[in-house]
């Protein structure tokens with residue numbers, strides 16, 4: 001905690017003439033963070049994850065001196081996309097390429113206009129408080145109403161060439177205007193020999209009848225820790241298709257809160273988590289049906305090898321008096337090693353009658369019948385396992401419609417499999 | 425080609441095959457008949473190398489080589505094939521992709537050039553016609569959403585594509601309607617030649633009527649108790665198995 005206090009003080013000093021109200025928000029948030037503290041094993045919603053690595057480490061905030069020379073070929077760059085590039089926490093406008101329909105708003109203005117998006121009053125998540133107190137990176141963007149953005153917008157958070165243990169608290173705020181359509185890739189990538197800590201918060205609002213395709217790729221260096229909070233609010237008839245592909249970080253914790261706020265909103269959230277060595281991935285998803293005729297579909301898959309572990313905690317809430325709710329939640333996990341461990345807890349909280357719901361969770365190993373079938377056709381054991389495991393991941397990848405993103409992710413998943421199935 | 429001597433084998437400490445002898449020469453089609461549970465699939469699984477079976481004594485030779493220590497994939501590459509009694513669904517693995525991967529491992533093993541996607545499509549379309557299978561089954565996952573009959577056709581399609589020396593057909597006729605049975609029998613018959621051997625496991629004479637086996641064997645309690653020609657099948661159809669039981 002001392003280290004965080006020190007860094008917080010340094011931050012206040014670094015930006016002495018910040019807006020007064022914004023500064024108050026930071027102070028309040030840091031107080032709240034100190035009060036809540038780091039999660040312990042006793043907190044029910046956090047019990048399977050050990051945060052001592054973050055708590056006891058001496059991460060410092062990234063300053064201008066931490067901007068490295070930026071590689072010519074930006075890692076993770078997906079073909080035919082717009083770009084917002086953030087390197088070691090620092091926005092690189094000169095290398096970014098933003099379409100006219102997207103306006104980048106100043107943080108202060110965004111805060112003045114939408115103070116509710118920064119409210120931490122009802123939150124008990126210490127990482128949200130921490131991010132709010134130290135947010136030092138990330139942009140608020142607004143997609144104009146009726147805009148149809150054909151090419152995806154890729155936001156790359158690159159961590160590279162660290163000379164010390166860095167932390168960043170990126171804050172992404174995104175509003176999709178009425179009738180607008182966009183694909184946004186939130187992409188965390190890193191390669192460094194030094195440990196680092198990313199604590200991201202994204203708040204995404206879909207206005208009436210808008211459509212967002214949100215791809216979140218987390219391929220941070222295995223030296224890192226990544227905590228994140230993503231919130232979505234969906235207005236009338238808006239549609240969200242979200243896909244999370246996560247293979248990075250030693251410790252990864254992602255909280256998602258999705259509110260279907262007004263009639264006819266529709267959300268699909270899929271996730272694929274790939275872990276090896278002693279990685280730990282923990283995802284908590286809350287989908288809140290707060291209005292009529294809304295639909296939500298979730299499919300979360302984990303592939304775990306070596307001594308890695310995973311947690312999936314998914315909760316669907318259907319509020320009182322809502323009508324015509326359709327909610328599905330499915331979690332499937334594949335253990336590639338006898339030492340891998342999965343904790344799954346799908347939950348439903350239903351306070352209404354007019355509801356169609358399904359949920360379930362399964363955890364298993366590679367099907368030995370399928371393995372024998374493939375081998376009996378002359379396919380090597382190694383290749384047969386790769387086929388079965390990539391077959392397991394396929395429906396998540398197939399859901400991605402943009403072909404450039406899909407081919408990036410297919411290749412990425414394939415490389416991961418090839419690399420981690422050698423020891424199985 | 426296949427030579428099995430005094431084979432004793434079982435699973436989980438339970439003996440299922442109790443001294444089985446069987447020799448199949450190149451070009452021959454042998455049929456094995458027997459009640460449910462007599463050990464027919466066990467025999468097929470042991471020849472193809474499924475794990476978990478224990479062979480306690482005896483030998484299984486293929487082209488003169490002892491195969492019991494070989495992996496399933498190496499047996500397949502040497503030319504052994506089984507049409508599964510219960511073909512497995514493999515979610516997310518595209519049928520065409522799988523078929524080409526299987527063919528290419530075989531081509532590679534035989535030091536031949538692997539086939540590219542376009543050439544493979546030409547080849548597989550020809551084979552599809554032979555089993556009167558719709559092309560839509562190529563784009564699905566392996567056996568996913570296939571009817572019982574389509575699954576069995578898919579097995580024969582694989583046989584025709586991989587061109588094994590020894591094909592074991594484990595109840596390929598079970599659950600087929602008359603048309604499908606005719607198509608599959610025809611597929612097998614056209615595939616027969618003087619180099620290829622077959623072991624057909626079945627309960628029904630009707631498959632044998634189509635295929636005209638050279639030998640018929642009756643398996644009871646893990647042993648072949650009687651062997652003969654087509655007339656034996658007829659006798660079994662009339663009298664059942666009890667007259668052969670001790």
Ligand SMILES: Nc1ncnc2c1ncn2[C@@H]1O[C@H](COP(=O)(O)OP(=O)(O)O)[C@@H](O)[C@H]1O
Pocket residue numbers: 435436440458459460461462463464465466467
């Ligand atoms: N995996 C297994 N575990 C235990 N017993 C088995 C297994 N497979 C087969 N058996 C037993 O072995 C015997 C022979 O089975 P099987 O070879 O499948 O017979 P068939 O194909 O002739 O109907 C049966 O009694 C069956 O219950």
Ligand SMILES: [Mg+2]
Pocket residue numbers: 464465466509594595
């Ligand atoms: Mg059987």
